[in-house]
Every structure is written in C-alpha cells, then in structure tokens.
Amino acid sequence: METPGSAPQPARPRRQRWDAARNRERILQVAAPAFAQGGAGVDMREVARLAGVGVGTLYRHFHTKEDLLQAVVQQDVAAWTEAVTRANATEDAWTGLAALLEATLTTMARHRALLDGLAAQPEADSAAAFDACRDHLERAVADLVARAHAQGTLRADVTPADLVLQVMALGRVIQLTAPGNGRSPADADATWRRHLTVVLDGLRARGGA
Amino acid sequence: METPGSAPQPARPRRQRWDAARNRERILQVAAPAFAQGGAGVDMREVARLAGVGVGTLYRHFHTKEDLLQAVVQQDVAAWTEAVTRANATEDAWTGLAALLEATLTTMARHRALLDGLAAQPEADSAAAFDACRDHLERAVADLVARAHAQGTLRADVTPADLVLQVMALGRVIQLTAPGNGRSPADADATWRRHLTVVLDGLRARGGA
C-alpha cells in the first residue's frame, strides 16, 4: 500500500506499529511537566490529550496513574544516577559533588521539577516505591560523600541522605520560582543558582572549624 | 466588636457567638495537620469529622475549600510575621535572623509543614492569594535583611525573597523527614536543624568576600 520512495514523506501514512514505542516516549515526555505543574491531580485525559493519544493508549502503556507517576520518577532518578556516575569519576570529590548538584538541578529545572512534585505527597500509595528510589540515590552518593569526607572538603556531619534532601529542597526553590509566575526564565535560573551557591558554601568544610 | 451591653440578655445569642468562634478555631486546628499530611486532596467531610462538626458548619465558616486553605496558610503567615517582629527587635540583625529561621521552622515542624504543603501547587487557584502572602512576608523581612547587609553579616547577594524561599525549602526537608515515615521524632528534628546550620553557614557573609 506504500511504495518505499526515496523522498522523505510527510511521515503520516506509515504510522502505528513503530509508533507504539514512540507513544510511550511521548507520554512520558508530556507527563513529566504536566505532573510537575499541576501536581498529581492532573487528569489522565489531559495527559493523553497532551501526548496526542487516546486514554486507552495511555492505559495500555501505564496500567494505572500510579504506574505513570512511578515511570516519570524513574526517569529523573535515572538522570540523577547517571550524573552521580560522572561525579564519581572526578578526582576531587568536592568538585564532583558540586558539579553533581548543579547538573541535577539543571535537569530538574528543565524537567519542571518532577521529583519535587512527587515528593510532595510522602503519604501516598507510592510511598514504598519512592522510598526505594531514595535509598537507591543515597547509596549512589555514599561513595562520593565518603571520599569528600576523607579529603576534608565536606562538612563532617553531612550524610548522603542529607545531600538527597538538599537536592529536593532546592528543587522546591526551582518550583516556586518557576518562570511563568511572572518571573523571567533568567531570573528563575539566577535564583536557584544563587541558592545553590549558598548551600554549597554551607556544605563546605570550614578550615578552622 | 460588640460592646457588652448592660441589659440582662437572654444569654442565647452570646452563647451562639461563642460556640461559633470555638468551631472556627477547632476547624483551623484540625485542618492544618490534615492538609499537611494528606495534601490539599483531603476530603472536606474528613476535616469536618476531625473537627467534630458537620460539613454545613464547616462551610458556614469557610465558604469554599480554597478559603479554608487560605485561612490555614494565614495562620502560619501570622506566626511567621510575629516571629519577624521579634527578630526586628534584636540589636544584631544576624542573630535575629538566625533566631527567626529557627523559630519559624520549629513552628512548621510542629504544624506539619503546612506552608510547605500549600506551596506545592503554585499553579492552583490560590496562586494570587498565596503570592500576596509571600509579598507580605518579603516586606516583613526586608528591614532585617537590610540591617544584616549593613552590618556586613549577611551575604550581599541574598534578598528578602531568598530568605522566604529558604524557609520553604527547609520546610520541604521537614516534610520529607517527618517522623512516622520510619524516623524517630528526634532524628527528624536533628535532620532539619543540621540543614539549617548548613544554610545559615552559607548565608553568612564570608570575611574576605
């Protein structure tokens, strides 16, 4: 029904089978900002509409809303984990750590602070799964923290869990200063970076102290 | 608002007034932790039940759920404002500021991080009202920040808005480490205090800088 021509066609006619995987991507891509903006209360119909698919398709890919939320979180966790790996490869643990935080927050800012959005309801059904993510992250930064402690660059009383919490706290700053609330993107960016500087300064081991 | 008349009233109207005020208090008292725990999704019926009143009474005092949420926020804002007043009376702005943050967070920890819970949906209908609160708070700390800057104890690039944001960010830490998630109250307390120390250290003007 379609002669494989050499010219790049308008893409429409050859839809469907290969699109299945594409749809999953599309859904995740729209779901992340949607949940970040509207919270977990966003209508599944709206998510489907944003992704340009029917609700049925949405539910084929994610059995429940909870599943979709989980998947979106996983996405950000993956990003963070990757960043941690990069950080671990850095000689100076403190430099790695600072870069890690910066990279993570940049991602969150771009992704509309998803992790943040989810963490907002620690009592939800997803609590267990979410805790698992947190544990995973904590283990991932444990080495980095240990090295920084050994190198004497990180406050002695800071734990891996603290770092994860700090990221989430800064995520909140990103969320609250999101451009669109009357703030320019540049302002928003400058604000969370300023906060990050403050926090990093606080995290740094004091010479004399 | 009512001059105690000299005539011996039938006692009825007075009593009603008193009950009504009582109910309003009760509702606010139970609503704060309820929203903090369950998010804005808590059922109004549940709030009414917790307060020991009927839904009708709840709605007599707060016309919409939004109104109730606002009132609950106002409560915390009031607490914060009061703390700001005390801080302003302090000679050394930095000391006042540190005490202010500590007091505010203690209140939030006790109130289950209500402000925090609400800030989670900056896109909600309450956005305007919420922004108003923020503005109010920012103005309230403006003097304190100015004095600290003048006294050279606070980082030059920190704005009043930043302080409010920091409080909210730390509120998130409180929320995420809430006792009950498998953490002891003492742990929870220690955690946010540690974070506060870090942040205060970061906020402090560096000698050389």
Next chain:
Amino acid sequence: METPGSAPQPARPRRQRWDAARNRERILQVAAPAFAQGGAGVDMREVARLAGVGVGTLYRHFHTKEDLLQAVVQQDVAAWTEAVTRANATEDAWTGLAALLEATLTTMARHRALLDGLAAQPEADSAAAFDACRDHLERAVADLVARAHAQGTLRADVTPADLVLQVMALGRVIQLTAPGNGRSPADADATWRRHLTVVLDGLRARGGA
C-alpha cells in the same frame, strides 16, 4: 417558611430529613426489578434515575454496586425466611412445604425474580455472601423437611438444599416467562404454577416406592 396548616399539603415542601429513610426504600424498590430485568450490568446512574435521586444519594445508602446487589438479595431472602416461619407453624409438613414454595414463588414473580438474577453469576465477588444466604435458607427449611420425611410425605432422597435449588430453578422459569416478552401476565402466572405442580408431584413420596 411553612405554616403548619391542618390540611394535608401536597407533600412537596416538607421533604428531606424523613425522606432519607424513604430514599433507601425507593432505591431498593427500583433496584430489584432493574437488576432482574437488565442483569447486574445495569448502570448505577440508571438506578438512581429510576429512584428519582442523584447518584450521590445512591452511593450514600449503598457504598458500592456490590452492596446494593447484596441488599436486594437480602430483601428476597427475608421474604423467604418469613414464609418459612409460617410454613413451620403448619401441622402437616407437606402442606406447609407446598404453601411455602407457592408463597415464595409468588413473591419472586412479583419481585421480578431477583434472587434468580443474582444467582446467575456464582463466580462473582459476592459468592461468599451469597453462599451465606443459601446456607441460611437451607437451615431454615431443614426442620420442615425433616418433619415431612418423618410424616412420609416427602421423597426420602430430597434434602433441604434440594428445595432451595428447586426454588431457584423455578425462579428461572418465572424469569424466562416474564410478561413483556410477548406473554400476558396471566400466561406467565399459569406457566410457573403448572411447573410448580409438576415439581410438587415429583417431590411427593410415592405410596409404593
């Protein structure tokens, strides 16, 4: 807003509180024939509409569809239980038994064979509750059956459970011959009574056998 006149008013204005109980009745009354006719698949909205209430009210009285179905069954079970009591008071067990079956089926015919409708899905979630009903009924007729056996009027191999099954089987006849399928009410009535006669004849202990 309403002067308590002496004349019987059109009933409309003084609705509500006392109506609460009334509504439950109304719902049960319309639900029975609705389920009998349309099976368990009937839309709850339709039931509500038939009862002249909103869905909310329906759900206030019956937490789930399952609950409503149960309640409807209980209704018929109650009718049957009452009939059993009357039958137990009869001197001649056989006469009582015959009257019991006749009375029960008359009720079922009037109620549009509800019990029948429900029994159609023995695998449904309500299985446990339904089995409980059946057990209850079986115990209820046990005495009657024992007496009939002792008086030599009932086939020796017939058990209480058999009687319950027979009623359900005849309920199916009632259902299949329901007036409206092109049959007159008189026809429908005559048909199940004919079947009852046949069955009673079959249940009667044969002189020689």
Next chain:
Amino acid sequence: METPGSAPQPARPRRQRWDAARNRERILQVAAPAFAQGGAGVDMREVARLAGVGVGTLYRHFHTKEDLLQAVVQQDVAAWTEAVTRANATEDAWTGLAALLEATLTTMARHRALLDGLAAQPEADSAAAFDACRDHLERAVADLVARAHAQGTLRADVTPADLVLQVMALGRVIQLTAPGNGRSPADADATWRRHLTVVLDGLRARGGA
C-alpha cells in the same frame, strides 16, 4: 471434508482456509466455557487469548460480541436438536423423552451450562435471536410431546414449551451446583440427576388422575 486433489497446488490458499476454519473452531471451543463461567461480561481480549489468537482474528470470524454469543448458543442448540432427533426415533415416546432430557443435561453439565448462562439476560439485544432458538427447539420436541400425550405417558397439561423451560430450569441447578464451589464433581452430578428424577416423576401422567 477436503479431497486431496491430484494437481500440485501452490499450497498457500488451501492452507489459509484450513487455518481459518481451525481458528473458528478454537474460538468457539474456548468461548463456550468462558461465557458459561464468567457470564456475558467476559472480555473479548480474554476470549482471544484463550483461543491463542489476536483480537483481530476473533473479530474477523465474529463481527461483534453478540455474534459470538449467538454462535455459541447455536452450538448447544445443535447438540440439543440432534438429541431430539434420536429421541424421535424411539418407539416409546416417554422413554425417548426421558433419555432426551438426560442427554441434554449431560451435555450442559459438560459444557458448563452455556445455554443457561445466556438465557440469564432475556432482555439483552440477543432477545430476538434467542427467541428464535427457543421456537426452533419447541417445534423440535412438539412431535415427541404429542406422541407421549397420545400414549398417555406424559401429563396432559405439559406443553413443548414447558419441556424447554424445564431443561433451562435444570440447567440452573447444574450451574448452581457446579463443582468447584466446594462441591465434588460426583456430588454435582448426583444432585442434578436427583432433580431430574423428581421432575420426570412429576411429568409422568398419573394412572388414576
């Protein structure tokens, strides 16, 4: 059903035909018990899965769910019709009739009482088609009933329609006592046979009456 031709065919078209027929059989075979167990509410996807085909294939063979239901009913009607033919060949109409009922119920017990399951919703869209089946069956037993009446072995007031109803009523007994509900297969079998005996006894013309 297919004479092996002498010419060396391309094998393709033939094969397809065979597969198609095979699929139709498979679908009917799994659909019958599926509907009997789960009622008409069974998911088409589930039927397809049980048959080991895709939904598309299912829909190629049966345009709508209704069609599939009809086809399943036809299957049982065919079985019954065949049994009627055998019964008609019997000299003594009563013997034939008794054998007919027994054979029919045995089939139903084996097929998980499909007819029964379907008859449960006489108001469904399939009403017309179902009535047609019933008419067909009634005509089929009409001769047998007439002969039995003439031979004085069947109650005078029993009609062909009554026999069909009795079969369905007994089908209900089979369904309600289905093994698996905590009953052994032997028990289930014994129960419906006991009921059949009772009914046959009731159907038999009384000598004196």
Next chain:
DNA sequence: GATGAATGAGGATTCATTCAT
C-alpha cells in the same frame, strides 16, 4: 446556627471495535 442528606460534575479505568502493519 448546626446538621448531614442530596446533588452531580468530574476523574480513573475498562472494553468493544477498528485499522495500519
């Protein structure tokens, strides 16, 4: 003023059916 029953729009989820591959 207080109460809680009633309301119904709205949201999550299922499932018959279509259609590109």
Next chain:
DNA sequence: GATGAATGAATCCTCATTCAT
C-alpha cells in the same frame, strides 16, 4: 489473513457544595 496497538464511549465512584430541617 493475522496481529495487537489505538481509540473513546461508557461505567463506577468521589467529593465540593447546597439546602431542607
């Protein structure tokens, strides 16, 4: 012809809000 992904109407249930008592 077979497949199974996509679709969206339909269904159960929740919950903010109103209003008769």
